[in-house]
Amino acid sequence: MTVAADIPAWVALTTAALLLVGAGLTITGTLGLLRLDNFYKRVHAPTLGSTLGAGLVLIASMIWFTTLQTRLVIHEVLIAVFMTVTTPVTLMLLVRAAFSRDQKAKEAHDILDAQGKVQDAPENRHGRASEPS
Amino acid sequence: MSMAILGWSIIISQILLALAMACATVRILIGPRAQDRVLALDALYVSGMLLMLTFGIRTGSVIYFDVALLIAVLGFVGTAAFAKFLMRGEVIE
Numbered sequence: 258m259t260v261a262a263d264i265p266a267w268v269a270l271t272t273a274a275l276l277l278v279g280a281g282l283t284i285t286g287t288l289g290l291l292r293l294d295n296f297y298k299r300v301h302a303p304t305l306g307s308t309l310g311a312g313l314v315l316i317a318s319m320i321w322f323t324t325l326q327t328r329l330v331i332h333e334v335l336i337a338v339f340m341t342v343t344t345p346v347t348l349m350l351l352v353r354a355a356f357s358r359d360q361k362a363k364e365a366h367d368i369l370d371a372q373g374k375v376q377d378a379p380e381n382r383h384g385r386a387s388e389p390s
Numbered sequence: 391m392s393m394a395i396l397g398w399s400i401i402i403s404q405i406l407l408a409l410a411m412a413c414a415t416v417r418i419l420i421g422p423r424a425q426d427r428v429l430a431l432d433a434l435y436v437s438g439m440l441l442m443l444t445f446g447i448r449t450g451s452v453i454y455f456d457v458a459l460l461i462a463v464l465g466f467v468g469t470a471a472f473a474k475f476l477m478r479g480e481v482i483e
Contacts, residue, residue: 264392264393266391266392269392269393269395269396270392270395270396272396272399272447273392273395273396273398273399273400274399276399276400276403276444276447277399277402277403279403279440280402280403280404280406280407280410280440280444281406283406283407283410283436283437283440284406284407284409284410284413286410286433287409287410287411287413287414287433287437288413290413290414290417290429290430290433291413291414291416291417296423296425296426296429299417299426299429300429303414303429303432303433303436306410306433306436306437306440307432307433307436310436310440311436311439311440314403314440314443314444315443317447318443318446318447318455321447322446322447322452325450330452332455333443333455335459336439336455336458336459336462339459339462339463339466340436340462343462343466346466346470347432347466347469347470347473348432350469350470350473350474350477351425351428351429351432351469351472351473351476353473353477354425354473354474354476354477355423355425355476357477358423358424358425358476
């Protein structure tokens with residue numbers, strides 16, 4: 258830490274709390290990404306970090322630099338607005354792509370099934386984990 | 391006293407964010423299909439951007455903000471391009 262000791266206590270404590278909660282939300286989302294069992298379930302998990310986690314860390318950064326430089330520093334709003342706009346767009350694109358890939362795999366599976374060339378177990382059919390990437 | 395609490399909180403936050411990046415990396419490595427890997431890459435760059443912001447708070451330097459903004463912009467472009475590629479088989483048609 259390269260800062261002087263004349264920072265008010267409530268600023269330091271607020272920044273610490275916001276940072277801890279933001280980082281905790283982010284790792285919760287990534288653990289969900291690691292542990293959930295389906296792609297369509299896994300899409301939901303990391304948005305916890307990219308909306309509320311990022312928001313809390315950005316608010317902590319705004320409070321800290323505003324106190325540190327004794328003027329209003331709000332250029333973190335840029336990142337916040339950008340993340341708010343881009344996260345739904347990218348996830349919509351990604352889920353549409355995944356859905357069309359699943360549809361194509363299902364159609365190919367059905368064609369092979371009709372020709373009697375499928376020998377996997379019935380509970381494995383149309384499963385997303387057993388198909389090649 | 392409060393500065394010591396802030397210092398420890400920053401260190402703990404950085405450890406948590408590094409663990410988040412590690413989880414996303416594991417999902418990139420084991421992800422059964424391509425869309426899982428792209429999703430994990432998205433989560434990876436968001437965690438990296440937050441880690442850059444905590445570095446900025448720790449050192450009191452504004453330069454890390456520019457790095458975070460750059461990671462956000464390039465990560466969006468990368469994920470959108472990957473999703474387009476998975477959808478169509480090519481990025482620019």
